[in-house]
Amino acid sequence: MSESRYPVSATFKVLDGYDLYRSDNLIVALVVVESQYGRDLRLYRWMKRKEQWKVDLCRMSVKRWKWAEVAAKASEFIEKYNVKGGGGGGAAAGPEPEEG
Secondary structure, three states: OOOOOOOOOOEEEEEEEEEEOOOEEEEEEEEHHHHHHHOEEEEEEEEEEEOOOEEEEEEEOOOOHHHHHHHHHHHHHHOOOOOOOOOOOOOOOOOOOOOO
């Protein structure tokens, strides 16, 4: 993987990206990539190990996800279960980003 803002495989060209979470040792992001097969929207999670970024949890296409439904369901669960930011349950993505 090349060292860049989004360390994707050399088979992809990064067109754009959005950090869902970023720290010195963890990146969770939506990344638009282009390859010989066309453009894709992918979800990644990288961890820094021995000063190198490695795909940790996922590197999957999410272009077919129904994003409005995902956002609505997340909002429903947050309300229904009184989910608050900063508390447990965030192990998959890592610690909550600090507000600055």
